[in-house]
Amino acid sequence: MELQSVVQRQLMQMLARNRALLLQAPHATGEAARETVATFAPPEPVVPERQTDRGFVLSPADSSLRAAVLLPDAAPVPVSALVDVTRTALSPELPSLAPPAVRFTREELEVLASGNISAVFGPAFAEQDGFARQVRMPEPPLLLADRVVQLYGEPLSMGLGSIQTETDVRPDSWYLHKGRMPFGIMIESGQADLLLISWLGIDRLNRGERVYRLLGCELTFHGSLPAPGETLRYDIRVDSHAKHGDIRLFFFQYDCRDDQGRRRMTMRHGQAGFFTDEELRESGGVIWDPAAAEVGPEARLDPPHVRSTKTSFVPEEVRAFADGDLYGCFGEGYAFAQTHTCSPSIQNGRMLLLDEVTAFAPDGGPLGRGYLRAETNLSGNEWFFAGHFKNDPAMPGTLMLEGCVQAMSFYLAGLGYTLRKDGWRFEPVPDMPYRMICRGQVTPASRKLRYEVFVQEVIDGAEPTVVADVLLTVDGLKAFHCSRLAVRLVADFPLHTDLRHLAAGASGDPRAASAEGVTFDYYSLLACAFGKPSHAFGSRYAAYDGGKHVPRLPGPPYHFMTRVTEAGGQLGVPKTGTVIEAEYDIPPDAWYFAENGSRTMPFCVLLEAALQPCGWLTSYLGIPESPEQDAYFRNLDGKATLHREIFPHAGTLRTRVILTSLSRMGHTYIESFHVECFVKDAPETPIFTMSTVFGHFTLADLSNQVGLGADAAELERLREPSDFDADLRSADTLIAGRPASAAKLANGKLRMIDRVTGHWSRGGKHGKGRSRAEKRVDTGDWFFKAHFYQDPCSRDRWASRRCSSFYSFICCKKRWTRV
Numbered sequence: 001m002e003l004q005s006v007v008q009r010q011l012m013q014m015l016a017r018n019r020a021l022l023l024q025a026p027h028a029t030g031e032a033a034r035e036t037v038a039t040f041a042p043p044e045p046v047v048p049e050r051q052t053d054r055g056f057v058l059s060p061a062d063s064s065l066r067a068a069v070l071l072p073d074a075a076p077v078p079v080s081a082l083v084d085v086t087r088t089a090l091s092p093e094l095p096s097l098a099p100p101a102v103r104f105t106r107e108e109l110e111v112l113a114s115g116n117i118s119a120v121f122g123p124a125f126a127e128q129d130g131f132a133r134q135v136r137m138p139e140p141p142l143l144l145a146d147r148v149v150q151l152y153g154e155p156l157s158m159g160l161g162s163i164q165t166e167t168d169v170r171p172d173s174w175y176l177h178k179g180r181m182p183f184g185i186m187i188e189s190g191q192a193d194l195l196l197i198s199w200l201g202i203d204r205l206n207r208g209e210r211v212y213r214l215l216g217c218e219l220t221f222h223g224s225l226p227a228p229g230e231t232l233r234y235d236i237r238v239d240s241h242a243k244h245g246d247i248r249l250f251f252f253q254y255d256c257r258d259d260q261g262r263r264r265m266t267m268r269h270g271q272a273g274f275f276t277d278e279e280l281r282e283s284g285g286v287i288w289d290p291a292a293a294e295v296g297p298e299a300r301l302d303p304p305h306v307r308s309t310k311t312s313f314v315p316e317e318v319r320a321f322a323d324g325d326l327y328g329c330f331g332e333g334y335a336f337a338q339t340h341t342c343s344p345s346i347q348n349g350r351m352l353l354l355d356e357v358t359a360f361a362p363d364g365g366p367l368g369r370g371y372l373r374a375e376t377n378l379s380g381n382e383w384f385f386a387g388h389f390k391n392d393p394a395m396p397g398t399l400m401l402e403g404c405v406q407a408m409s410f411y412l413a414g415l416g417y418t419l420r421k422d423g424w425r426f427e428p429v430p431d432m433p434y435r436m437i438c439r440g441q442v443t444p445a446s447r448k449l450r451y452e453v454f455v456q457e458v459i460d461g462a463e464p465t466v467v468a469d470v471l472l473t474v475d476g477l478k479a480f481h482c483s484r485l486a487v488r489l490v491a492d493f494p495l496h497t498d499l500r501h502l503a504a505g506a507s508g509d510p511r512a513a514s515a516e517g518v519t520f521d522y523y524s525l526l527a528c529a530f531g532k533p534s535h536a537f538g539s540r541y542a543a544y545d546g547g548k549h550v551p552r553l554p555g556p557p558y559h560f561m562t563r564v565t566e567a568g569g570q571l572g573v574p575k576t577g578t579v580i581e582a583e584y585d586i587p588p589d590a591w592y593f594a595e596n597g598s599r600t601m602p603f604c605v606l607l608e609a610a611l612q613p614c615g616w617l618t619s620y621l622g623i624p625e626s627p628e629q630d631a632y633f634r635n636l637d638g639k640a641t642l643h644r645e646i647f648p649h650a651g652t653l654r655t656r657v658i659l660t661s662l663s664r665m666g667h668t669y670i671e672s673f674h675v676e677c678f679v680k681d682a683p684e685t686p687i688f689t690m691s692t693v694f695g696h697f698t699l700a701d702l703s704n705q706v707g708l709g710a711d712a713a714e715l716e717r718l719r720e721p722s723d724f725d726a727d728l729r730s731a732d733t734l735i736a737g738r739p740a741s742a743a744k745l746a747n748g749k750l751r752m753i754d755r756v757t758g759h760w761s762r763g764g765k766h767g768k769g770r771s772r773a774e775k776r777v778d779t780g781d782w783f784f785k786a787h788f789y790q791d792p793c794s795r796d797r798w799a800s801r802r803c804s805s806f807y808s809f810i811c812c813k814k815r816w817t818r819v
Contacts, residue, residue: 184402440479
């Protein structure tokens with residue numbers, strides 16, 4: 001990479017002659033680097049050994065580490081020469097400045113972003129308060145540092161220094177996506193090189209005529225994207241300076257660790273410079289030819305799961321993808337995504353950085369390995385210009401990178417790799433160095449951004465991954481390039497991402513039973529539905545936290561357990577005779593009371609509330625006993641008796657379940673249960689009793705089901721012509737002329753038939769009447785999302801609901817007053 005303007009080419013040549021960090025070639029390493037670039041690697045914390053009247057410096061023995069000034073056709077000279085000249089030129093007598101270990105609060109950082117610098121840095125900086133443009137921290141919302149906890153470096157010295165900042169990731173942080181800090185925002189949070197170089201005195205030299213621009217860096221991501229509750233600490237160091245004429249560069253690096261001391265990101269070979277408006281206009285951009293990229297023979301290019309019929313996507317479709325509507329974006333072939341509880345997606349709102357995708361070609365690109373082009377139109381009023389920076393609006397390079405990540409995520413989804421990854425999310429691949437080059441700017445005068453993804457690898461595996469070179473062009477100028485950026489899908493769960501609000505107040509129920517350090521409260525039960533399995537049943541289920549399939553409870557609005565109050569037996573040990581008791585707090589205003597034809601608990605809801613503890617019990621007992629084979633939980637049959645109805649103010653439904661038998665053949669299990677349900681006004685008298693059988697099956701078992709069968713006469717009755725046709729999909733479609741006291745059809749989610757396509761008043765086996773109804777199976781139906789997470793299916797309770805809806809229709813037809 002290189003700059004094309006005359007001044008910038010001279011600067012690059014100068015750096016090459018002095019064997020400093022090359023901006024257009026791999027960075028120098030080893031002895032070569034140590035010969036030419038002064039580095040700053042003091043012990044932690046850095047403690048100055050002697051104080052001066054101008055602040056502090058390192059000990060005499062370390063004075064050679066202060067900086068190196070690289071001049072054309074000359075060997076590096078000590079920083080003292082530059083410092084002496086600069087001080088003489090600006091102010092020969094500087095007042096005493098701040099002591100070491102300087103700290104700043106969030107409020108002071110906001111002043112540094114938009115107010116008088118001297119109000120925070122002290123009167124020695126008062127001269128630059130009159131400069132319209134200075135090197136500043138961004139203003140909110142892009143002011144991401146919350147505090148400076150350490151700053152070491154001699155003020156106004158243009159020497160070396162270090163700074164440590166902290167950024168709190170809060171539950172209400174504006175940038176969160178899927179409960180995580182985006183990659184670009186994580187990088188931007190290490191923004192205090194701006195504050196440090198300001199402290200070191202760059203604006204005394206720039207004098208408002210030059211502005212800061214990042215030129216490039218090498219980033220390596222570690223671990224996972226930060227989550228709420230974490231604090232990130234950035235340790236930023238200025239390593240060296242370079243000067244050519246009036247152009248100055250500085251080189252820096254940082255390490256990011258969390259509050260547990262774990263390394264989360266490293267940035268090396270950071271390069272930034274200070275340029276006039278004319279120099280910025282002269283930039284020739286990035287020189288890079290995608291056709292010249294080399295891809296090794298071992299590079300994988302796995303085929304798509306789905307071949308999209310679309311080659312471009314309008315803004316409405318891109319926004320649908322950002323909203324989690326994969327089917328609404330990609331259409332035919334992606335209908336299964338309608339069953340998702342929480343589809344993998346990119347950011348929406350102001351953090352959606354793509355307008356439209358104008359080219360999507362899995363076999364395209366100069367190498368024929370895949371290509372995507374996305375475009376964004378700019379008005380000049382975009383949100384990020386407002387505070388980045390004061391009087392110098394420019395799009396952060398970190399958001400340029402974030403737009404590239406979004407484009408790569410779109411590409412991976414377009415291959416169909418997210419269809420079976422409900423709840424997962426996108427993030428960069430860790431422990432790979434990403435080398436970024438910035439050679440252009442996005443300002444309010446810019447009008448079109450074009451993101452291009454040149455695919456090198458597609459890897460289908462446990463964590464589907466795409467590796468690509470990405471290029472951002474601004475109004476035709478190649479402005480940003482990142483080589484071999486890698487984005488993958490990683491396992492996550494709705495309870496910890498889009499639905500994390502449900503967890504608020506869900507834990508700590510003193511009525512809930514516990515075992516091996518796990519309390520079986522509402523939070524635990526929600527985790528059993530669509531959270532980390534280890535949060536539901538403890539460490540023995542941690543093997544499933546990586547995304548491996550595990551049987552689940554249904555999720556809201558079809559989740560009918562509040563707590564488990566008694567858990568017999570032993571966690572993880574399958575044993576017949578084990579007894580549990582579960583409770584469900586019945587909301588008087590529950591949706592099913594409002595949508596039912598009468599103000600009673602629908603039979604399907606009561607049946608589900610009685611059966612859900614059976615499924616929970618099998619997981620509690622460790623069934624299936626090994627994660628090596630995926631198991632799918634299905635209800636087989638049962639016999640139930642409803643002894644009395646349940647009304648809105650029944651209080652708490654208590655369910656007692658006994659595992660009566662258990663058998664296993666290979667990876668298939670069959671379990672039998674006895675169930676009794678009680679309410680508070682009759683705590684010893686069951687209102688519902690049932691015996692039922694479940695099974696855990698493999699996908700091979702389920703694919704070989706033969707069903708109940710139908711003889712020729714039954715099939716003929718399904719095709720029999722009829723003049724009767726009633727469309728029940730409208731809430732207003734009821735039987736005309738019925739009295740106000742007549743039975744009513746359930747509506748909303750409980751209306752489980754679409755049409756009655758035949759009615760014979762004297763038909764049927766006994767001549768009492770026969771009707772025929774139908775329900776169109778739609779992958780977007782609400783119950784697929786709730787039942788179950790990552791295993792959508794319509795279970796027997798819905799068959800009973802359809803029968804109930806059908807029976808209600810017959811009652812309405814006959815004008816009965818009670819169903």
